[in-house]
Amino acid sequence: TLEPQLSSESAAGHDHGRSTAALVGGLRAYFRSGTTAELSWRRQQLRQLRKMITENEARFLQALGEDLHKAPQESYMTEVSAVCGDIDHALRRLKSWVKPRRVSTPLVAQPARSYVQPEPLGVVLIIGAWNYPLQLLLSPLVPAIAAGNCAVVKPSELAPATSALVAQLLPRYLDSDAFACVEGAVPETTALLEQRWDHILYTGGGHVGKIVMQAAAKHLTPVTLELGGKSPCIVADDADIAVTARRIAWGKFTNAGQTCIAPDYLLCTRGTAERLVPAIEAEVTRMFGPEPQESPDYGRIINRRHAERLAAYLGEGQVAWGGQVDLDNCYVAPTLLRDTGVDARVMQEEIFGPILPVIELDDLREAEDFVNRREKPLALYVFTSNSAMADRFLSRCSSGNACVNDCMMFMAAHELPFGGVGQSGMGNYHGEHGFRTFSHFKAVMKRAYALDLALRYAPFSAAKLRL
Numbered sequence: 001t002l003e004p005q006l007s008s009e010s011a012a013g014h015d016h017g018r019s020t021a022a023l024v025g026g027l028r029a030y031f032r033s034g035t036t037a038e039l040s041w042r043r044q045q046l047r048q049l050r051k052m053i054t055e056n057e058a059r060f061l062q063a064l065g066e067d068l069h070k071a072p073q074e075s076y077m078t079e080v081s082a083v084c085g086d087i088d089h090a091l092r093r094l095k096s097w098v099k100p101r102r103v104s105t106p107l108v109a110q111p112a113r114s115y116v117q118p119e120p121l122g123v124v125l126i127i128g129a130w131n132y133p134l135q136l137l138l139s140p141l142v143p144a145i146a147a148g149n150c151a152v153v154k155p156s157e158l159a160p161a162t163s164a165l166v167a168q169l170l171p172r173y174l175d176s177d178a179f180a181c182v183e184g185a186v187p188e189t190t191a192l193l194e195q196r197w198d199h200i201l202y203t204g205g206g207h208v209g210k211i212v213m214q215a216a217a218k219h220l221t222p223v224t225l226e227l228g229g230k231s232p233c234i235v236a237d238d239a240d241i242a243v244t245a246r247r248i249a250w251g252k253f254t255n256a257g258q259t260c261i262a263p264d265y266l267l268c269t270r271g272t273a274e275r276l277v278p279a280i281e282a283e284v285t286r287m288f289g290p291e292p293q294e295s296p297d298y299g300r301i302i303n304r305r306h307a308e309r310l311a312a313y314l315g316e317g318q319v320a321w322g323g324q325v326d327l328d329n330c331y332v333a334p335t336l337l338r339d340t341g342v343d344a345r346v347m348q349e350e351i352f353g354p355i356l357p358v359i360e361l362d363d364l365r366e367a368e369d370f371v372n373r374r375e376k377p378l379a380l381y382v383f384t385s386n387s388a389m390a391d392r393f394l395s396r397c398s399s400g401n402a403c404v405n406d407c408m409m410f411m412a413a414h415e416l417p418f419g420g421v422g423q424s425g426m427g428n429y430h431g432e433h434g435f436r437t438f439s440h441f442k443a444v445m446k447r448a449y450a451l452d453l454a455l456r457y458a459p460f461s462a463a464k465l466r467l
């Protein structure tokens with residue numbers, strides 16, 4: 001069998017293409033053996049993945065702390081328990097997911113049975129991002145396993161501690177004939193993308209998303225792209241300001257704002273901004289103290305380059321609160337920005353950090369147009385006590401996901417699909433939706449020999465046509 005894990009060291013000096021081709025060829029041969037399609041094997045692999053996480057939980061929390069200064073409790077909530085929850089849900093539901101689904105058969109085809117039968121796709125590639133380096137790599141692996149595939153996971157090189165730990169542990173727990181972790185950056189990912197895969201799930205920015213899709217197109221490989229964008233957060237005048245402020249502060253400043261579904265900017269009237277801004281300040285102080293840099297619970301920006309990128313936004317409005325930056329320590333304070341022009345870069349690019357512009361409108365009815373003039377976001381948030389108003393935004397504004405009166409909580413519902421639309425992505429996963437992403441739904445009809453009507457066979461005589 002193949003050496004399953006291609007470390008960045010071994011890959012670096014060699015011909016990436018050749019060794020990657022050998023890796024994928026080995027996985028493909030194993031897929032053909034039929035082992036991965038067996039339900040008992042899938043279950044066992046899912047249990048092993050769970051064991052890998054629970055037996056090494058402390059090490060994962062440590063690695064996530066090193067990569068992003070995440071507090072252990074936060075890492076547990078947003079990464080470790082998120083993946084374990086996905087595994088448990090898949091184990092509970094797998095039996096029903098794999099069942100062929102019977103559908104009706106029209107009279108002309110009877111007697112027959114028609115059904116839809118899920119089957120694994122083959123060998124799939126999962127490319128993760130750095131902001132939730134464990135969850136975004138392993139949560140897609142869960143449905144890939146559940147659906148009976150072989151898989152290669154490629155962690156983000158920007159979260160090296162988590163990447164190294166997954167690369168070290170994965171082959172120890174999972175069947176290394178079926179799964180591999182390939183570490184590395186652009187050259188290694190490029191070599192992976194040259195291979196022919198049966199599906200690619202990529203999480204990250206749209207720029208690389210296009211590279212992935214182009215590479216996949218060469219082999220007619222389908223893709224799921226989990227991208228980002230500017231997720232608006234609309235706060236109506238009738239919102240419960242105290243609860244709204246707490247939930248926005250949590251949604252925006254968890255992981256120092258480096259969350260693809262974090263509210264990117266606020267949309268509200270001037271009057272609401274006057275009440276909301278101090279309320280958010282109070283909540284942030286309650287969570288991280290007066291000096292967030294001292295707080296063990298407040299994260300860091302992934303690297304200096306990104307910290308510099310964020311610091312440049314601070315000059316594009318009036319810093320209403322926060323604004324401190326310590327580039328050497330990749331620290332950017334939770335910041336509220338007011339009086340930002342809509343043409344400023346901070347309102348054109350995805351912020352992906354702890355800076356929250358407050359866009360003040362004369363009338364909240366302008367919010368709908370404001371959102372719809374921009375690319376379709378990954379998430380849309382509406383805070384209001386008026387459910388008709390919430391429904392209006394939900395029906396008029398397209399977004400990958402949406403939440404009324406909270407941020408990000410839809411992630412907790414296993415039965416909701418997670419994915420973008422338009423520039424925020426294509427396809428989705430989580431729960432059964434993930435199983436569907438990594439399966440082909442084969443249409444099957446089983447016919448009987450009896451009742452072979454002559455009608456459809458030539459010669460088509462006038463008598464037959466009259467029938």
Ligand code: NAD
Nearest residue numbers: 128129130155156185186189204205208226227228229260
């Ligand atoms: P990133 O830098 O981690 O890149 C993602 C992956 O692409 C990495 O594995 C990286 O090695 C690879 N990559 C980078 N350049 C490449 C190239 N030239 N060719 C081939 N592969 C390459 O991630 P990022 O883009 O900085 O992530 C931030 C973006 O991801 C944001 O837009 C965010 O909204 C989005 N995101 C989306 C989700 C989601 O689930 N929808 C989750 C997290 C992040």
